[in-house]
Amino acid sequence: MNHTKKIQISLLASLLGVVFCFAQKKKSQGDVFFFQYEYQKAVNAYEEELSEGVLTKQQFLNLADAYFETNNYDKASEAYMKIYDQDTLMDTHHYNKMLQSLSKSQNVDGKRDFLTSISSNFPKELMENMEFNNQLLQNGADGNQLEYEIFNLEGNSPQTDFAPSFYNDKLLFSSGRQVNKKLRYEPGNEGYFNIYESEIQPTGQITALQSFQELKDTDYHEATPFFSSGLNSVFYVLSNTQDGELAFDENGKNALAIAKQNIGGSYQLLLKDLSTSFYYPFYDDASGKLYFSADFEEGYGGTDIYFVYTNNGQVMSAPINLGPRINSSGNEIAPFIFENSFYFASDVFFGLGGMDIYKSNIEDEGFGIPINLGAPINTEFDDFGMIIRNDGDGLLGYFASNRTGGKGKDDIYGFKVDEKPGLKTITFKGAVVNASSASEIVPNATVSLWDMNGEMLAETTSDEEGQYRLEIPYEPELVLDVSKERYSRFIKKFNHDELDALQNSIFDVPVAFYNDLVEEREGQKVVKMDDFYFNTSSTQLTDEIKSELAKVIDFVDAFPRAQLRIETYTDSRGGSSTNFRLTQARSDAIKKYLVENGVPASNILYSVGYGEDNILNNCTNGVFCLETLHKKNQRSLIVVLNDNVLFD
Structure with missing residues (x-):
């Protein structure tokens, strides 16, 4: 190891030596050389002491380090492995030296096996860094390399x-x-x-x-x-x-x-x-x-x-x-x-x-x-x-x-x-949040990036605080895909300008929770809406009705596999046949509006008017009721027919 690197690594060997000294009664000649950075002399002294059977486990670790510092990677990896098999003296820094030794001794299988056995000792960020750089180096970056x-x-x-x-x-x-x-x-x-x-x-x-x-x-x-x-x-x-x-x-x-x-x-x-x-x-x-x-x-x-x-x-x-x-x-x-x-x-x-x-x-x-x-x-x-x-x-x-x-x-x-060194990358980071309440985070959501050929480039999972982060080599166009069971799927394509604007900024992903958008009514699952009313004998959609139907449009956009039935009812006033025709016309008007505003017609399996067939209270023919009681029977429901199999 050259003199420069000694100063770069902060007199590491000396620091280790200080720790080791507390576990030893006296220093050997190998210790003296080792702590003075005379690594080849330390190797010679330690090997002589080893032949006499007087090395402690700590001194044997020093010998492994001395092999490493003198570029004897075969002996270094062999010594590190012996220590790893017998004791717990090695820390993550020694794991790093051992992995370097295995790499430089061309022991690829040994490096892979050892890395697998110790990977849980490393932070997840280190493993992500490793995977990213391995892919980058293995695939080559010639297309992105600069002329130096x-x-x-x-x-x-x-x-x-x-x-x-x-x-x-x-x-x-x-x-x-x-x-x-x-x-x-x-x-x-x-x-x-x-x-x-x-x-x-x-x-x-x-x-x-x-x-x-x-x-x-x-x-x-x-x-x-x-x-x-x-x-x-x-x-x-x-x-x-x-x-x-x-x-x-x-x-x-x-x-x-x-x-x-x-x-x-x-x-x-x-x-x-x-x-x-x-x-x-x-x-x-x-x-x-x-x-x-x-x-x-x-x-x-x-x-x-x-x-x-x-x-x-x-x-x-x-x-x-x-x-x-x-x-x-x-x-x-x-x-x-x-x-x-x-x-x-x-x-x-x-x-x-x-x-x-x-x-x-x-x-x-x-x-x-x-x-x-x-x-x-x-x-x-x-x-x-x-x-x-x-x-x-x-x-x-x-x-x-x-x-x-x-x-x-x-x-x-x-x-x-000509340009700044380093491969240009794209970073997506932020939180996955509930579309109904941005303050409510969504953990364990799958977040992935795809190229325009449909190949997945990276994938992660939002953590316990809903946070996610993905970084990949630069692409001019990308698709972000976020999904979780019983949540809406978020898919968005980003072009070059949008990707550039995204860098060094947060991109929170809103996903809708299915249970927030539906409710149980009259024994069936329906899209959650506030009650709305047509004008007397009218089939025209008011602004109030259109505002509520926007929730259905958003629901189908969030859950495009949903199959719907439109149901409209009226109260008992008026003739029975007239009420059937009126409610059918109202259901058809609702369907027409939904289709014109983006809901595929194939999602709406039925559009039915039930007239006064299903009165919810005692306000039947001939019974006097207050207007508020009659209104309870004037309703439109958007029923989710495949609720029980939607997420199978």
Whole structure:
């Protein structure tokens, strides 16, 4: 494992070592090398101690990690599996390493079987991210891939060069080259990291390299700068020191802190913990949030990305984890925001290799599925620390990589591209709600997206709070389909303009509950309507009647398989035959109106006038009744004939 990655993953091995020390009476020689990041020496020492039968389970886990860090993936996967079979020492971060080891040792069957056995330990967001990216990478994204012009910077050295950052018209970066550094960092066999500045040429190449002189002088690490133009300040990490010397916690660990240097002004230490390292600060001028990577115990894997609220860079809150949509069982580092997209690097097990660069759309306070940028930005090696800015008609960006063909351990690469990197996606999110009352949510509804060829692209289920979310690669047209037993089915086609307008917004889906739209009357299921009355001897539909019949139109639209019978009755006044003809004419008038307003004629099986055949009270012929009692017999019903089989 190269020196850069040690600093990226927040001295992970050292943190693990601190935890392990409490379970051991003394450190072995392997422990000493392991906690000093001398992984090959740790392997040699641990293997010798193993042959003597003196390794604890924790030390054997350290040995597995040392195999992993020295790229011996066959031995790493074998050791991790032995530990998994015998004990519970492994956490999700070690699961990630094991899955990476199995992938890199080409043990596809072993990876699949192991992932199946442990998948319940991962958050659902991680599994969704994995499925989305696996489909994307397996199917290929050639049709959506951009044309990149990628070039190795002439200013790279034989040592480690990484973490580029724009500084007005210049470029800042971190390097292990030994200029102006008095001491050497033994694990990397190079100088402590220092920050350099350079001029950016129109080609994207850099010239006039020199040490960045705006920072407080130290003999130890200064790295991963980010320049905020709004604050005219540089955020960066540096080794914890006291009186000019390295400061260690009670377990002998030296960690990294985050500082802010106002250009030409004051210096301020923002985040410091002797037992926790902080990495890759990124300050968002728009929100005032300071993002960074760290490995706190409550994280999702190795290093996670967090943010704190600030007041002009002054920390005003505790660190807030970005959550399982971004953070995984692996290590997440190097946050960067460009045009409402969140870029970062991760070594989660379903990537192309080591560290890969991902892009996630920013959605209010949340994030979309992180999408692997794919080749040629990502390779089987470590690719991380992307930055981008507008440059003429296109974009100019930089990132670091230890891919083959470079000048040193890690090199900085520039790239030019016409459009923003990252596959364009479409996100549908919101709640499934009851059409009768938007405040009433509908859980466990099936929500799916379909292309215009009738192929389902994605499917999910609304959660206990009615919330749903689907994200897919961009399509110019889509159909959203939402259904649930005894609810109406929602189907809507979206065109290009509607899809663009939908992004970064909420789309709540109204579905009607069948039981809300029907009721029991006179021993049969009918469409729920308020009572309405025709004028005396009239068959004309009043506005009041039309308003109630609109409920029937909506009902059939919601439940298109419903079979109806229109029934109309009158009171006992008037001649019997006259009343039959009147009610039949009224039923026919209702049918005609419904058909003219969208109800298929095939849904209306019968249109019947019953005259005065079914009097509901004692107001029969010759009996004196008040008008209100007579009106109880003047009614029209829309009967649902197939109520008992409608949902079979």
